[in-house]
Amino acid sequence: MADNAQVHPEQGKRKSSMDNNESERSRSVVIKFPKDQILREAPSMENHHHGRKNPTRRRSKFCCCFAWFFGSVLSIVVMLLIIAGILYLVFTPRLPNFSVERLETRSFNFSRDSGLSSEFYIAVLDKNRNSKIGIYYKEDNSLGFSYSGVELCSGSFPGFYQGHGNVTLLETSLIGSNVPFSEELYLGVVSEENEKRVPLEISINMPVRIKAGLLKLPKMTVRVRCSIIVSGLSANQESQIESLNCKVKKNVF
Template structure:
């Protein structure tokens, strides 16, 4: 019975392993005829997960550097703009200077348009020609007054003075050439002659109008003059005017009464 009883050693589970245990395990492994290296080869560890491959590194190539093209030249354009600006500025400056000069002259001389009036009208001849035209000869006395204290007026050649009835020119003449001084009043005797077509019809209309005692006539004036400011003589201008006359008769060699007179004049540069 003593042979059948076996005493088994109690192993302390909480006790740390000792060195002989490790030696025994290694001896057992050697007894199996393999080494630890062989065990590892027979049971290899699972492969470690590799990170996904990233993008390939950039490949650098040696290229010729791009040279930026120079901006287009704007010298010609800027020069043209400067020329235009200078020209406009110069014109504005000239206009300002001229305006200042005109304003100064106006304040110094205070120019006024000459005044004209018809003092007397006489018909020397009014008859029918053999060709059916109407011949007329008028003698007109006109008073020209220069109201300016510092301005003289030169009456030049090329003036026109005419008498009209119902848009038909009866006769015409011209002003004499003369100089009119400051604050001067001059009486001018002007002879007007002319021929009008359709004499029979025109004479009949004048005679019919004469029965009313009021015959309308238009006296038109176009006179070129030069103005003298002190000792300075300016360029030629024109005096344009129109007088509406109402007379009582057109009988030849008779005294004609001017019942009404209305005149308007303007200066044309």
């Protein structure tokens, strides 16, 4: 009887379904984490990079600042050059002329022991060739006589203002005491004096300030170098000027 028992098809289906569910549950694994370890939201890459400084943007700002600074300096330099060019065209500055008008030897004493002591009087003519520029000559100027590279004496001119187109006669004395001077050089002076051709070098350094209209320019130095040949250096006697060549230069600094 038992072997002949039949199973209802619906019951068979239910049984196979239950068996399949149990087999699926046996294959799946459930892992549980504590709540504090669960990541609710993954950090985005945009938020991650937002906290960092961008080196490219920083270099770009530096380049912009440098370009602005360089452009400003270049603009100022160009403007100054334009202003200087306009002033030059308006005033047409020219260096003054210098010439030696008179030279007198007041003393010229040589000793093998004490060297050379001398005193000269000189008159220099200074002509301002500018029609729109005045010149302030400062007191800290210098004047010197030299023979064969040895300075014999020195002096200076008083400070003064020279108006445009003016001519000024500058007079002063030059004094030298116990200047090292060899007997060979002294004999050379005597020999050249016999020929009435004694060569001397005159150096003049004149700090000046230029006045162009209401504008006063910074101080510069006018340098005068004169090669002069005189008839002699006898004491208490005016020396005849046989030859004279003066060159004038300026030094801004």
